Amino acid sequence: AQSVAQPEDQVNVAEGNPLTVKCTYSVSGNPYLFWYVQYPNRGLQFLLKYITGDNLVKGSYGFEAEFNKSQTSFHLKKPSALVSDSALYFCAVRDGNPSGNTPLVFGKGTRLSVIA
Amino acid sequence: SAVISQKPSRDICQRGTSLTIQCQVDSQVTMMFWYRQQPGQSLTLIATANQGSEATYESGFVIDKFPISRPNLTFSTLTVSNMSPEDSSIYLCSVVANWGTEAFFGQGTRLTVV
Numbered sequence: 001a002q003s004v005a006q007p008e009d010q011v012n013v014a015e016g017n018p019l020t021v022k023c024t025y026s027v028s029g030n031p032y033l034f035w036y037v038q039y040p041n042r043g044l045q046f047l048l049k050y051i052t053g054d055n056l057v058k059g060s061y062g063f064e065a066e067f068n069k070s071q072t073s074f075h076l077k078k079p080s081a082l083v084s085d086s087a088l089y090f091c092a093v094r095d096g097n098p099s100g101n102t103p104l105v106f107g108k109g110t111r112l113s114v115i116a
Numbered sequence: 117s118a119v120i121s122q123k124p125s126r127d128i129c130q131r132g133t134s135l136t137i138q139c140q141v142d143s144q145v146t147m148m149f150w151y152r153q154q155p156g157q158s159l160t161l162i163a164t165a166n167q168g169s170e171a172t173y174e175s176g177f178v179i180d181k182f183p184i185s186r187p188n189l190t191f192s193t194l195t196v197s198n199m200s201p202e203d204s205s206i207y208l209c210s211v212v213a214n215w216g217t218e219a220f221f222g223q224g225t226r227l228t229v230v
Binding site: 098102 | 146147149157158159160161164208210212215216217218219221222223224
């Protein structure tokens with residue numbers, strides 16, 4: 001069975017500083033990994049994904065994530081945080097089954113607070 | 117890509133009543149997934165809906181409480197039955213497409229039970 005761990009409930013960072021939101025996963029076979037962001041009273045927004053290829057994935061709004069197979073991690077990063085990045089971030093995984101018959105499994109979420 | 121139309125977007129319901137949520141996808145998909153997001157929590161999978169067969173429910177969710185219909189490859193409904201305030205959540209439908217490399221979500225139904 002797939003699972004995702006986001007070890008931090010809350011991450012606080014000063015504006016302009018780099019940020020990291022951690023994610024580790026467990027899946028049988030090759031993982032498909034995703035990051036989503038949710039702003040208050042808004043729907044899920046897709047940030048980026050890792051399917052195959054380069055371990056460093058670049059996504060929306062200047063975010064990037066690095067896939068590390070040996071550490072089964074997919075940490076979300078941004079070089080310089082903005083106050084507007086403050087939101088709830090979810091890491092998700094599914095197995096690399098191309099049939100589309102398996103859903104995404106989500107981590108519990110990490111609340112990012114960027115302080116001016 | 118896939119576009120999912122989910123409705124209603126929000127509702128306030130009396131306890132003991134039922135609400136049916138609809139999801140329409142603009143392309144045919146084998147599976148549709150229903151999630152619940154309780155306030156301040158993550159997304160939890162309720163069930164997987166496969167056209168032509170009974171939905172598969174995750175541990176902690178039962179058909180009597182969350183009956184699901186999947187009459188064709190583009191449409192599904194989730195009913196929240198005999199509601200209580202604990203059912204107040206956001207409910208989302210989702211599909212996986214493009215050989216499993218993309219996931220798409222409806223905008224969610226924000227349910228408040230009073």
